[in-house]
Amino acid sequence: MGGEGFTEEVIRLAGEEIRTCIQCGTCSSSCSTAHLMDNSIRKLIRLVLEGRKREALASDSIWLCTSCLLCTVRCPRGIRPKAVVSALRQICEREGIRSKDASFERIFMDQIRSSGRISEVLLSAAYALRNPDAAVPIMEMGIELLSRGKVSLDPGSVSGMDEIQRIFREFENE
Amino acid sequence: MDPSERPMRIGVYICHCGLNIAATLDVEELRRFAETLPNVVVARDIQFTCSDAGQNTIKSDIAEFKLDAVVVAACSPRLHEPTFRRTITEAGLNQYMLEMANIREQCSWVHMDSPALATQKAKDLIAMAVAKASLLHPLETESVPVSRDVLVIGGGVAGISAALDLANAGLRVYLVERRPTIGGYMALLTDVFPTNDCSICVLAPKMAEVYANPMIKLMTYSEILAIEGTVGHFRVTGVTKPRYVDPTLCKGCINECSSVCPVEVPNDYDFNLGKRKAIYMAIPQSVPLVACIDTNACIGCGLCAEACPADAVKYDQQSEEFKLDVGAIIVATGWQPFDASRKEEYGFGRYRDVVTTLQIERMLNAAGPTRGDIVRPSTGEIARSVAFIQCVGSRDQTVGNPYCSRICCMASLKNAQLIKERYPDADVAIHYIDIRAGGEGYEEFYLRAQRLGINFIRGRVSSVEEGDDGLYVHYEDTLLGKTLMKRYDLVVLSIGLEANRDAEVVGNLLGLSRRPDRFFEIAHPKMRPVEAHIDGVFIAGCASGPKEIQVSIAQGSAAASKAMQLLFKGEIELDPTVAFVDRDKCIGCRLCVDTCPSRAISVKDTAFVDEARCKGCGTCAAACPVDAIEMRLFSDEQILAQIRAATAVKGEYPFIVGFLCNWCSYAGADLAGTSRIQYPTNIRIIRVMCAGRVDPSFVLEALRRGADGVLIAGCRIGECHYVSGNLHALQRAEVLRGLLKEIGIDPRRLKVAWCAASEGDILARKIEEFVDELRDLGPVGTELAAALPSGKV
Numbered sequence: 001m002g003g004e005g006f007t008e009e010v011i012r013l014a015g016e017e018i019r020t021c022i023q024c025g026t027c028s029s030s031c032s033t034a035h036l037m038d039n040s041i042r043k044l045i046r047l048v049l050e051g052r053k054r055e056a057l058a059s060d061s062i063w064l065c066t067s068c069l070l071c072t073v074r075c076p077r078g079i080r081p082k083a084v085v086s087a088l089r090q091i092c093e094r095e096g097i098r099s100k101d102a103s104f105e106r107i108f109m110d111q112i113r114s115s116g117r118i119s120e121v122l123l124s125a126a127y128a129l130r131n132p133d134a135a136v137p138i139m140e141m142g143i144e145l146l147s148r149g150k151v152s153l154d155p156g157s158v159s160g161m162d163e164i165q166r167i168f169r170e171f172e173n174e
Numbered sequence: 175m176d177p178s179e180r181p182m183r184i185g186v187y188i189c190h191c192g193l194n195i196a197a198t199l200d201v202e203e204l205r206r207f208a209e210t211l212p213n214v215v216v217a218r219d220i221q222f223t224c225s226d227a228g229q230n231t232i233k234s235d236i237a238e239f240k241l242d243a244v245v246v247a248a249c250s251p252r253l254h255e256p257t258f259r260r261t262i263t264e265a266g267l268n269q270y271m272l273e274m275a276n277i278r279e280q281c282s283w284v285h286m287d288s289p290a291l292a293t294q295k296a297k298d299l300i301a302m303a304v305a306k307a308s309l310l311h312p313l314e315t316e317s318v319p320v321s322r323d324v325l326v327i328g329g330g331v332a333g334i335s336a337a338l339d340l341a342n343a344g345l346r347v348y349l350v351e352r353r354p355t356i357g358g359y360m361a362l363l364t365d366v367f368p369t370n371d372c373s374i375c376v377l378a379p380k381m382a383e384v385y386a387n388p389m390i391k392l393m394t395y396s397e398i399l400a401i402e403g404t405v406g407h408f409r410v411t412g413v414t415k416p417r418y419v420d421p422t423l424c425k426g427c428i429n430e431c432s433s434v435c436p437v438e439v440p441n442d443y444d445f446n447l448g449k450r451k452a453i454y455m456a457i458p459q460s461v462p463l464v465a466c467i468d469t470n471a472c473i474g475c476g477l478c479a480e481a482c483p484a485d486a487v488k489y490d491q492q493s494e495e496f497k498l499d500v501g502a503i504i505v506a507t508g509w510q511p512f513d514a515s516r517k518e519e520y521g522f523g524r525y526r527d528v529v530t531t532l533q534i535e536r537m538l539n540a541a542g543p544t545r546g547d548i549v550r551p552s553t554g555e556i557a558r559s560v561a562f563i564q565c566v567g568s569r570d571q572t573v574g575n576p577y578c579s580r581i582c583c584m585a586s587l588k589n590a591q592l593i594k595e596r597y598p599d600a601d602v603a604i605h606y607i608d609i610r611a612g613g614e615g616y617e618e619f620y621l622r623a624q625r626l627g628i629n630f631i632r633g634r635v636s637s638v639e640e641g642d643d644g645l646y647v648h649y650e651d652t653l654l655g656k657t658l659m660k661r662y663d664l665v666v667l668s669i670g671l672e673a674n675r676d677a678e679v680v681g682n683l684l685g686l687s688r689r690p691d692r693f694f695e696i697a698h699p700k701m702r703p704v705e706a707h708i709d710g711v712f713i714a715g716c717a718s719g720p721k722e723i724q725v726s727i728a729q730g731s732a733a734a735s736k737a738m739q740l741l742f743k744g745e746i747e748l749d750p751t752v753a754f755v756d757r758d759k760c761i762g763c764r765l766c767v768d769t770c771p772s773r774a775i776s777v778k779d780t781a782f783v784d785e786a787r788c789k790g791c792g793t794c795a796a797a798c799p800v801d802a803i804e805m806r807l808f809s810d811e812q813i814l815a816q817i818r819a820a821t822a823v824k825g826e827y828p829f830i831v832g833f834l835c836n837w838c839s840y841a842g843a844d845l846a847g848t849s850r851i852q853y854p855t856n857i858r859i860i861r862v863m864c865a866g867r868v869d870p871s872f873v874l875e876a877l878r879r880g881a882d883g884v885l886i887a888g889c890r891i892g893e894c895h896y897v898s899g900n901l902h903a904l905q906r907a908e909v910l911r912g913l914l915k916e917i918g919i920d921p922r923r924l925k926v927a928w929c930a931a932s933e934g935d936i937l938a939r940k941i942e943e944f945v946d947e948l949r950d951l952g953p954v955g956t957e958l959a960a961a962l963p964s965g966k967v
Contacts, residue, residue: 040657042652
């Protein structure tokens with residue numbers, strides 16, 4: 001399925017340096033969510049270079065990246081593994097391949113669109129409704145956070161909503 | 175026979191180079207064209223001109239046609255100029271009566287898709303060569319006596335090896351070492367790979383030999399302050415720092431003085447693991463075996479002076495300046511360890527149990543601070559588990575060291591073995607990216623380490639964390655594909671080798687160039703491994719990059735043998751292609767004195783060029799406001815003749831005349847050829863020794879004769895073969911652009927470019943860009959026409 005074109009595209013989006021990867025694993029072992037990933041960031045880069053598009057795009061790892069950039073800071077070859085993740089997300093988006101967690105991002109963006117910011121409580125609630133499995137731990141944590149005043153029920157409001165709407169419109173027109 | 179009395183008789187030889195030239199260029203047409211050129215009495219095309227048959231043809235023609243000069247249109251003069259100079263010398267001509275037209279690297283190989291235009295360009299190149307050849311003069315090489323003494327800078331194993339070889343061959347050697355003892359890093363190591371023999375046991379006899387050899391003058395605790403002169407006669411000034419101990423009196427007993435010294439400081443010879451006194455001896459095997467007082471630590475209590483039975487402590491000792499006159503210099507200034515605290519994630523400097531390779535070497539050393547025990551510095555207990563982390567400060571672009579330090583894999587394999595042999599139950603692991611064991615016996619050494627039960631974990635460690643009970647190492651086992659964490663008692667950072675910052679002074683004094691990795695650059699990365707760019711200067715050991723002991727020793731010997739070749743005859747031939755002054759024209763303005771990078775010009779009433787020192791760059795000739803300085807080769811009239819020949823038929827638009835410096839840009843253009851990088855045919859390249867040679871009159875002449883643009887290309891800024899020639903070129907070009915604007919010519923018609931010898935692609939791209947720019951500007955003179963109200967010239 002056009003494996004080579006896939007490699008070229010990721011390289012175009014994330015930089016030529018990817019070709020110089022020595023598979024040392026500095027990225028994966030620097031990664032705070034590596035233990036949750038099915039393929040480590042290092043392996044993801046290997047999959048990209050091998051043109052194994054289906055495996056790379058199906059990988060959970062793409063969606064578990066927290067963008068902390070430690071991989072990118074530490075890579076001895078000057079590769080930006082985070083940029084690889086972003087590139088893969090972009091390709092997934094275009095090709096309609098969603099991870100099981102894409103619903104979260106959808107809810108997240110919907111809230112931004114309607115009120116300009118997110119409310120932790122509403123966001124968690126909406127997510128819990130769609131993922132009943134996750135509901136109990138979310139509620140447990142939510143109660144704890146509420147009792148300590150770490151989250152608020154009132155999302156508040158932002159000025160310049162029309163500006164935010166314009167950004168969404170422009171993005172969608174692209 | 176005097177060329178001034180009758181017209182020159184020139185032979186032109188056009189090389190097919192098999193199909194390298196003939197496949198693109200119409201060599202027969204080139205030959206027919208050459209026959210029509212003025213002064214040419216014979217022109218031939220030859221299959222391989224550099225072959226014996228080709229050379230014999232030239233030789234017999236010289237005799238038969240009574241040739242005065244020869245033009246060979248073939249490959250780059252940088253390749254075969256020496257060959258053909260020899261050829262014509264054998265036939266009785268002066269070697270300088272040769273000119274080459276570069277129709278391979280700078281024509282057939284770079285214009286493979288446009289044979290017709292390439293052939294036209296080759297015609298121009300041949301016409302230019304013939305024009306220059308018509309103005310050549312025989313030049314005589316002069317021999318001058320040289321000093322047969324050699325200066326070796328750096329007393330590590332490479333410097334020791336060089337000094338001993340030179341001395342044993344009968345040359346006098348001055349060995350200058352910055353520290354109080356010779357021996358370098360090798361003297362501090364424990365057993366060394368791949369034989370695991372004791373380092374100091376094999377080195378100490380060599381150190382003693384240096385001390386005992388009457389042909390070696392050893393100068394420790396000394397530094398070089400100034401170096402003047404050139405090959406054969408370097409005048410060196412240096413200083414020996416006071417050690418406050420009279421070396422002629424000190425018996426080297428050291429205990430008497432140091433045991434009473436009340437000051438303790440971290441021992442830099444143990445890489446700060448142990449302690450030493452303010453009066454100290456670097457190592458027990460120090461050469462010379464003389465104590466030294468560290469003035470930063472000494473409190474001046476006077477106890478050591480009282481204790482010394484030989485009365486050797488002299489607080490009033492002064493530094494002593496020395497002056498040397500040497501024929502050659504060997505730079506063996508070595509390396510410095512990577513500063514491990516720069517990799518913050520590994521915790522060196524924060525966690526006491528994180529140490530470096532050099533510290534573990536000292537720990538393993540029976541004479542070291544722990545007497546050979548491997549301990550956790552935090553507790554003093556024996557370490558039960560040890561991790562080696564490879565590639566710390568090597569292969570790492572985040573610290574600016576993309577190179578492999580080459581010895582660290584073997585050093586860790588060795589240290590891991592030593593630990594495992596001493597503590598068979600210890601858990602010893604090596605965290606590596608790739609194991610590089612490429613020397614003789616090295617792979618077997620690796621095999622031995624594996625058999626000993628050392629754990630090899632493939633994956634670069636991302637961080638080290640200190641916990642309550644030890645150090646936690648984070649890594650991905652890339653063969654398992656699992657991110658893991660492992661506890662160790664002791665972590666050894668396998669630190670890389672860096673260019674020695676302290677050697678920069680010497681490098682600057684000598685004008686040595688440095689590679690992007692900051693090590694000194696050798697004259698050719700493969701073919702001339704121990705020669706510097708500067709005549710009479712050689713580089714050995716880690717000064718030119720990380721090397722193991724064996725290679726450093728070999729390079730020391732190689733540098734010594736190169737110095738011997740140079741000096742044994744007792745005289746060297748001077749290159750006659752230098753500058754000279756027409757005393758009648760000189761007005762004594764001193765502009766040339768300031769311009770000369772070799773400091774070869776002095777002025778009394780008029781200027782005078784020291785021909786032994788002049789390197790022939792020609793920057794002075796271009797700077798002289800009254801044209802009183804002339805070059806013996808690459809003279810004004812020769813270059814102007816080339817310009818006129820190039821512009822005689824303007825066969826192309828846009829038409830560019832290029833002046834490329836011999837060392838970088840011209841070499842870069844050659845590289846574009848050998849790499850077959852294609853670029854437009856619009857440029858006619860004139861070789862000059864330096865971009866600084868380009869006289870404004872050359873540029874004006876080219877534009878006046880119809881060139882649409884002029885390119886001046888030199889070495890990258892900071893990398894000029896003559897130190898500052900390119901800066902002079904730049905300055906001159908800026909002034910010239912102002913002048914062009916003044917007279918109504920678009921200043922963009924003069925382009926300046928910098929390009930290294932390794933950047934053929936950049937040069938090709940610059941030419942391409944310039945062609946496009948000039949196409950936008952229109953033919954030369956368009957701007958003049960546009961300036962007139964009628965729109966006509």
